[in-house]
Amino acid sequence: MTRKATNKLLHKAKKSKSDEFYTQLCDIESELKFYKKHFKKKVVYCNCDDPRISNFFKYFVINFEELEIKKLLTSCYREQTSDLFSEKNQDNGFFFEYTNTDEEKNKLSSPEIKLFNGDGDFRSYESIELLKKSDIVVTNPPFSLFREYVEQLVKYNKKFLIIGNVNAITYKEIFQLIKENRAWLGINLGRGISGFIVPEHYELYGTEARIDEFGNRIVSPNNCLWLTNLDTFKRHEDILLTKKYSGNEHKYPEYDNYDGINVNKTEDIPLDYGGAMGVPITFLHKFNPDQFELIKFRKGNDEKDLSVNGKCPYFRILIRNRRIQIKSE
DNA sequence: TTACACGCCACGAAGTCGGA
């Protein structure tokens, strides 16, 4: 009888997606410029970042004085390769502490990194100890572990500004945070994040992939967002509404399974409708919690996807305009 | 009671469409 094959390794290999995406300095600058006041006397932790490569590290070193940062911490994951023929692991994760002293500035080209005992995974004990010492986490975490990553930040009650995929809004856990006003979208979204630097071995896909002037291989997914719990001006600005429901009822069909109307574009949200409206997930990019209330995500009363005449539009978020008083019957 | 097959559902480091 053949032995039952253990194909765990194969599964592991299949599951491990390419998470080696490096954020460009221009994209970091165009977002971080809106958060400068938040960093004064704070310990910043970039916990998915090799200081020798990361543009997050570079950004905070360049702007250390202007932002009045107290300390910068970075840590980096290294996959452990257990080698039967050597006694120790050669691929420990590592971390680096920076306080902008003259000595540190002079050694920036070869920073004195400190090895972890383990792999430096953001979930590891050693990395969590650094997390506990920090105030704000800023990085581009592995998208394949996005849920776990955010869960940990929330667990340790940290401020954060991180990059994720737009579809992260559709994750139950992430939407719940947004609904509870414990996280929101940053300033840039979609093409507002121009692209990521990928390693040599990575296939350049998509029509907008390119090699930049420095030879960096860039892919532009055009579907990324910044998720944060640092306040921004944008979430206090009302969305300008120009469309009317009354007289255009035919443009706003009612859902089969919820008492509300379907709105296909954020800009088409009517200014005179006080009931529930289903809007695209990208509405959250312009969301002001004082103007709109988030009621529910995706599902109708029957807990099935919202549908119009039997057809389900793409995921919708049910909202209500707080500025309009609903007449009591 | 257990093991396995099957079906449903959630998901997506994409990529396209179409209006301005």
Next chain:
DNA sequence: TCCGACTTCGTGGCGTGTAA
């Protein structure tokens, strides 16, 4: 040409049904 909105469908996880 730019950019916000939307979609497609293969894959894996999980719950349930059924046979042994």
